[in-house]
Amino acid sequence: MSTAIYPGSFDPVTLGHLDIIKRSAAIFDHVVIGVLNNTAKKPLFSLEERVNMLKDAVSELDNVSVESFEGLLVDFVKQKNTNVIIRGLRALTDFDLEMQMAQSNRMVASDVDTVFLSTSLQYSYLSSSIVKEYARYGVDLKEFVPECVISKLIDKMK
Ligand code: ADP
Numbered sequence: 001m002s003t004a005i006y007p008g009s010f011d012p013v014t015l016g017h018l019d020i021i022k023r024s025a026a027i028f029d030h031v032v033i034g035v036l037n038n039t040a041k042k043p044l045f046s047l048e049e050r051v052n053m054l055k056d057a058v059s060e061l062d063n064v065s066v067e068s069f070e071g072l073l074v075d076f077v078k079q080k081n082t083n084v085i086i087r088g089l090r091a092l093t094d095f096d097l098e099m100q101m102a103q104s105n106r107m108v109a110s111d112v113d114t115v116f117l118s119t120s121l122q123y124s125y126l127s128s129s130i131v132k133e134y135a136r137y138g139v140d141l142k143e144f145v146p147e148c149v150i151s152k153l154i155d156k157m158k
Pocket of ligand 1: 017019020088089128
C-alpha cells in the first residue's frame with residue numbers, strides 16, 4: 001500500500017491545500033496530513049483547532065487521515081512506514097524554499113523523496129496568511145477556505 005505524508009502548518013487549511021490533498025488522494029492509497037506543532041511559530045489557531053478543521057474538511061475523503069507531529073519531519077515519515085513527502089507548489093517563488101527543504105530532508109534521510117504537485121491555477125496565489133488578512137478586513141472567504149473554516153476565522157478576528 002502506498003502512503004504519502006502531506007506536512008504543513010495549515011493555519012488554517014485553505015482550498016489550495018485541499019486541492020493538493022485531493023490530487024494526492026487520487027495518486028496514493030493513503031495520505032496522512034501531518035500538522036506541524038512548531039513551537040517557534042506563533043499560529044493563529046491552536047494545534048487542536050488546525051487538526052479539527054482539517055478533519056472536517058477531509059471527512060469525505062476515505063483514504064485521508066489527519067495527525068499532528070513535532071520534531072523532524074523525516075522521523076514522522078518513517079514512523080508512518082513510508083518515504084514519500086508531498087508538497088504543493090504554487091508559483092516559482094515556492095520552488096527555492098521547497099527545494100531547500102527537500103534537499104535538507106534528504107541529508108538526514110537519503111531514501112526520503114518529496115513529490116511536488118502543482119496547484120490549480122485559481123489557487124496559485126492563495127496562502128493561509130492572505131486568508132487571515134482577508135478575514136481581518138471582512139472579505140467574503142467562500143472562494144478561499146472550506147466552509148467549516150469560515151465561521152472559525154471570523155470568530156478569531158473578533
Ligand atoms: P508550511 O508552513 O510548511 O509552508 P503551509 O500550511 O503554509 O505550511 O503549506 C503546506 C504545504 O501546502 C506547502 O507545500 C505549501 O507550498 C502548500 N500550499 C500552500 N498554499 C497552497 C496553495 N494555495 N496551493 C497549493 N499548495 C499550497
